Amino acid sequence: MAVPDVAVAPVDEGFWNRTRKVGAFLLALGVLAAVLFGALATNQQARFTLSETEGGAALSVNGTTGAIAFGIITAAAGAALLAGLSKRWFTLVLGVGLVAFVLSFLCWQVSAAPAGRNFMPLVNIVRGTFILALPLIFGALAGVLCERTGVVNVAIEGQLLMGAFAGALFGSISGDVWVGLVAAALGGAFISLLLAVFAIRYLVDQVVIGVVLNLLAVGITGFLYERLMQTDAQRYNSAPRFSNWEIPLLKDIPVVGPALFRGNIFLYLGLLLVLVIHIGLFRTRWGLRTRSVGEHPTAADTLGVRVQALRYRNVIVAGMVAGIGGASYTLALYSFTKNMIGGKGFIALAALIFGRWSPTGALLAALFFGFADQLGTYLSAINSIIPSQFLAMLPYLATILAVAGLVGRVRAPAADGKPYIKG
Known part of the structure; x- marks a missing residue:
């Protein structure tokens, strides 16, 4: 006969619960992105084209500005989680922070790419x-x-x-x-x-x-x-x-x-x-x-x-x-x-x-x-x-x-x- 599972009471994690730990990690990522990616990016435009080639419509942003701005957004998302944001907002804020970090990284990479390759075909x-x-x-x-x-x-x-x-x-x-x-x-x-x-x-x-x-x-x-x-x-x-x-x-x-x-x-x-x-x-x-x-x-x-x-x-x-x-x-x-x-x-x-x-x-x-x-x-x-x-x-x-x-x-x-x- 299979034995039923016994319910276990949730453990009090104290101040450093999961939300705050992820927030601290995200804050550190944001600071890293703003400082490091911002320094390594160039002032060339990072172009995200809506077609498969360099020509045509594109979303463009200055490499350095974009890397710093998206890094700040990542850090802000981390700070919000670190401050003890409600759990119902956790997934949304985490998603925004991670996407912003990736965009900061891409602003650096795309803007620093050789001429003719400094675009990302979405x-x-x-x-x-x-x-x-x-x-x-x-x-x-x-x-x-x-x-x-x-x-x-x-x-x-x-x-x-x-x-x-x-x-x-x-x-x-x-x-x-x-x-x-x-x-x-x-x-x-x-x-x-x-x-x-x-x-x-x-x-x-x-x-x-x-x-x-x-x-x-x-x-x-x-x-x-x-x-x-x-x-x-x-x-x-x-x-x-x-x-x-x-x-x-x-x-x-x-x-x-x-x-x-x-x-x-x-x-x-x-x-x-x-x-x-x-x-x-x-x-x-x-x-x-x-x-x-x-x-x-x-x-x-x-x-x-x-x-x-x-x-x-x-x-x-x-x-x-x-x-x-x-x-x-x-x-x-x-x-x-x-x-x-x-x-x-x-x-x-x-x-x-x-x-x-x-x-x-x-x-x-x-x-x-x-x-x-x-x-x-x-x-x-x-x-x-x-x-x-x-x-x-x-x-x-x-x-x-x-x-x-x-x-x-x-x-x-x-x-x-x-x-x-x-x-």
Whole structure:
């Protein structure tokens, strides 16, 4: 019989509570931005163009003035939090402060870029953010489906990788992109089925089995890549690609239109799944049962919910979602290479936590990490003085800061990671 969780009284954090700690950190960032970025920026205009090229409409600001002004805004946001601002304003003020810090940094970088490169094409930035966030969105949604039902999904990395491999292999053999998409979903489901069997049926530690399944996916795909794809890439690693679908009228909206409404099926499907899973979790009987199983499976079982069967279904569906996310690499962008996911599954897991186990929160967190990745690419393109090794670290550094420093106290579903044994 599962033992109910015991409520724990909140701990009094004293003066230095979470809000004030984040405020002090934000204040220090603001001072750093105003002083350092302001000193390093030039008096050249930092131009943020609304098109993909240097010409056309643009938002311009003096580099030095912008860096200092946005740094002051960051410091002001930190000071407001440090003064003990109401918790209901915390997220908004923190968001304003972080955005202002990024803008201060960009004023320095863009204004100091070589002639002909001292502009930032916002269309490319937004488009790149969504493209890089796509596998994170699918992976985080897979995590939501699993963990809301009480199963920790550390195997997101393996599900993404197996989906990418299966999509490339079967898409190449069949010459049909839709066959590749179905194969990708089944590839992710295969890893999820193993997770479900070992975690739900045999009660293996869910974190341990997740790590093992990631290694299994790396081994299987790496072996078959060397035996098949590397020896005959034309036959086994040349899958057709989904073309972009343009939505009339919406595609012409400045900045957002070219980025969101001239995308491929993975972009539209990812955004649609966020909406569907959010409505499903919080507006349907299935969602109520899923959340009850994730919080208190004993009580759900007493009310007639088939706990184990629901967990099996949700975990397998989660694998299909992650598998499709892996196919966003091989059926839209690249040919398959060994271990091509490169840790994105773990960033998706961080996005799940950062988004507080919510589909919409996971989407926003994935976009945050996608922007960090795209920013590194942009800074490399303008020959930033920041070392390329540090730029490559940006998405992972953003992950650490977000989860360790900004999330604060979050509560996973109460039964997350706890095997259920029917009494």
